[in-house]
Amino acid sequence: MATELLQIDPPELRFVFEVRKQSSSLVQLGNKTDHYIAFKVKTTSPKKYCVRPNMGIIKPNDKCDFTVTMQAQRDAPPDMQCKDKFLIQSTVAPFGATEDDITYNMFAKDSGRLIEEKKLRVVLISSSSSPVLLPVNGDMKHDPSNEIDVHKDRVLSGVEKIPPRTISEEVKGLEPIKDTKEDRADEDVVPIQTENMGDMKAAKDDVQLNSDNESEELKSKFGIMDSKLREVTVTITKLKEERRKNTEEKTLLKKELELLKREIARKRTQGGFPFLFVCMVALISMAVGYYRHP
Template sequence: MATELLDIEPHELKFVFELKKQSSCLVQLANKSDHYVAFKVKTTSPKKYCVRPNIGIVKPNSRSDFTVTMQAQRLMPPDMQCKDKFLIQSVVVPSGTTEDDITSETFAKVDGKLIEEKKLRVALTSPPSSPVLLPVNGEAKQDPPSEIHLQRDRVSPSGAENIPPPTDAGDVKGFETAQDMEQDRAIKSNVSRPAETVDGIKVKDAMQFNLAKDSEELKSRLNLMDSKLREAELVIKKLDEERRLSTQEKDMLKHELEVLKKGINAKRVQAGFPLLFVCMVALISVVVGYYIHP
């Protein structure tokens, strides 16, 4: 293409280096074309930096930006030299595309798709509040803040990359496609997200997301089991109450049955002629017999 898809400022990321303190750098992207442009940020040191956001959409004739945060470091780099690099990929996407529509295939170099790539170097500067003082002729001399640019020499096998001196924005032979951070986009939070890796370095944020997801699933399962346990306890209490009522009714029926049996036995005892009636009949029979047979 005759012109670049995105104008990127600055061309070099500068961080004020202080031990155990974070430092941030703002990168601005300008889209002067009439197309929607998607971008993605990669780095050679994903554990060292956080990028928010690391993917996005720049609408036609508009601007967007992202923030790169260098995590607090415990050791001073030798001679304030930094070998880290960033890679910004950009590609034209259909009109109306949103961040949620960006997938790993968006930046795949297939079917002649043009993926514009630009590398950014990293420079470290000393904080103005803590200059380096060197004694000169008995007096303190204040050196200006040192600004060490990224060396172009090849890094040792233990380094994160092996990149020749950059000659053009499209020359990215030293970079390899890293794994996409699509899982990070599923977490809509304000927490900074580590940039993607370059040279095959894996993204640690994917593991953190998986742990958080597993934790949420475990919590939901525990809540579900707790609710089921409470329901079971209620059912058991209800069954115990019904059993108690059933026992009471059974006892009452037994008592009523015993009362009925006693009543029936009493009636049986009272069956036949009363003794007084029999005596009267006998007396009358004797008197009648006496009169009939004097």
């Protein structure tokens, strides 16, 4: 496929950082193809961020948003530099697919499917920054002199003008690039292990990202299996209890029936001749005796 599957806006995650406060960043994914695209979001620090939703389906020529929330942090990182990264995986899904159709095998690299991966770095912005900012090491730094000049221009002409900066001002504060291998490692789909410490750390972050997500999926599957096993155990226990009660009731009925049979037999043996029959025999005997001996 010549064109990329997803268009990501913005290309990096920006968080307004305040100590002990949460911060959120919105990312929009655009599907520019004529196919259904499935996506999945991973991060190197799953305990630090919350992604909603972390996977989904985007219809052809449609868009989808997901929100990344950074949990409240106790301390600010040194120089407001953050090494956390996010990985967005995307692949072509069957036509008419839904979120329920997304499986782990869809994003497996050994499945033979086209898996597109894009990395997003995290940029922290201080909440106390002024509107006039200068980039320093990828962050925004306050410049009081520029703010005064801008204020003067705004008062005189009524239009905000940004004073031009010289080359020395733009270059000031920027560190020289020592090696371009680290940049190439960030663009590669599979990190290559080299002697450069930055490349080794990037590879370690990717391995940690994959292992954390796989462990989370295994934990969720084990939790579902454990709940189902508990339901089956409870059902079996109930069936055994019902069977035991039925057996007891059946035994009790058999005993009552046996007692009833014995009672009927005992009454038959103890009953003898009926009283009326005895009376009739006595009357007949008296009559016969009277006729023989008047």
